[in-house]
Amino acid sequence: TQLLEQSPQFLSIQEGENLTVYCNSSSVFSSLQWYRQEPGEGPVLLVTVVTGGEVKKLKRLTFQFGDARKDSSLHITAAQPGDTGLYLCAGEWYSSASKIIFGSGTRLSIRP
């Protein structure tokens, strides 16, 4: 069974600060996704990364895929209250193709 570890579990920071969320596995991902979920709603896909070392930007969010494709990070610059939510990483491994497994999530709270 593949495991996907996400850290930290909870993060509460002041508006304007920067933050980074991490996602790790002991096995090589074939692809990795980041989702954001708001209370009472389904997750919404933010980005998919597939190439080692890949960096993608979405406004103030920067997503990086590790060179060895075993880890990923989500960095938010100048966090805003609207960034509050549950951030989930999800991965697929070559050994279990077509199965997307989610991490336990990082609950982010941005204080005005």
Add this chain to the structure above:
Amino acid sequence: NAGVTQTPKFQVLKTGQSMTLQCAQDMNHEYMSWYRQDPGMGLRLIHYSVGAGITDQGEVPNGYNVSRSTTEDFPLRLLSAAPSQTSVYFCASGFAEETQYFGPGTRLLVL
């Protein structure tokens, strides 16, 4: 284009009852999946399908059945509900598994 729709939005069952959670998509997606999310947790994969007539088990398939007779529909059946199945159930679809769109969820309470 309604996206992914799930019915019902909320359901209360008694232990031992059976029911079907409906999921439909109108985007002609081949890939569909079911997840459950317990309070404060991430999502756990129950079953998934890579196309009509093809289904496979996820991380937590016990107590659930699925079928995929059409591209559009992917119902999830609870055979004999148990309190441990109290959860929020999400259906998702995508052209491929790495780009999924999620439905709004079905909140299930088993007493």
